[in-house]
Amino acid sequence: MKIVDFSEQPPESWPPGSEILHSTKLQIGPEIIETIQEDQSSLIGKFALGAKRTVEGAILFAEVTPINEAMRISAGSFAIAKGLDPIGVATVYGGITAIIEGSAAIVAASWLEDGNSKRAINWFNDKLEKRGISPEAKFSGLTKSAIAFLGGSAIVLAVNKRENPENTKAEDRKYGLKVVGLLAGVCAVQGYLVAKGIDAPNPATIGGALLAVSSVAGLYRWAKHRVTREEQAQGIQLNTKEES
Numbered sequence: 001m002k003i004v005d006f007s008e009q010p011p012e013s014w015p016p017g018s019e020i021l022h023s024t025k026l027q028i029g030p031e032i033i034e035t036i037q038e039d040q041s042s043l044i045g046k047f048a049l050g051a052k053r054t055v056e057g058a059i060l061f062a063e064v065t066p067i068n069e070a071m072r073i074s075a076g077s078f079a080i081a082k083g084l085d086p087i088g089v090a091t092v093y094g095g096i097t098a099i100i101e102g103s104a105a106i107v108a109a110s111w112l113e114d115g116n117s118k119r120a121i122n123w124f125n126d127k128l129e130k131r132g133i134s135p136e137a138k139f140s141g142l143t144k145s146a147i148a149f150l151g152g153s154a155i156v157l158a159v160n161k162r163e164n165p166e167n168t169k170a171e172d173r174k175y176g177l178k179v180v181g182l183l184a185g186v187c188a189v190q191g192y193l194v195a196k197g198i199d200a201p202n203p204a205t206i207g208g209a210l211l212a213v214s215s216v217a218g219l220y221r222w223a224k225h226r227v228t229r230e231e232q233a234q235g236i237q238l239n240t241k242e243e244s
Contacts, residue, residue, distance in 0.1 A: 094188025
């Protein structure tokens, strides 16, 4: 088939339909190549963005569900089974917590800042309500830290963002990483005490191990108490069924 370029000829001599090609500059030559390249770049960009969003969504999902606890406990148990000393176990348990919570904090800071911030806030509000935390309540700094033990760094970051919508992504990330440091530090201490009780059992170390285990439930109850007290002080009564 012979391709003829009519663009240099008068329009009245063009065959039917060719004026459409000319008006949209889809001629045989550099223009059509450039158009194809732009389309390919657009598709690749959309695919990359979709893949990025999928990974980020998986990170947040893991952080706000029991997958989080399962991953941390598995890592700590593996460290103990491999015979690591208490400091090694503390490093592993605190480290895996820092990785999980840190990743979630960074993703949450991005989601709360970009063009999908309204959808992200609605998603976080749903998670808050399922944990008995009102999206309308305002909390003190200590209570926001306590909320970390109810839902993790991403949930605390959402609460703080709601109260400080003017914060930049960098400020949100900095706040989230402070929460990560708190959670990782607490988990490192818990891991050390449990490992010490196993490595060198005596009344003191076993007591420390039991304290570490019971502190998980204790911190949860303390956080719930602070949240409920501050909500009630603001006239908010939220009755929801929490997620399992």
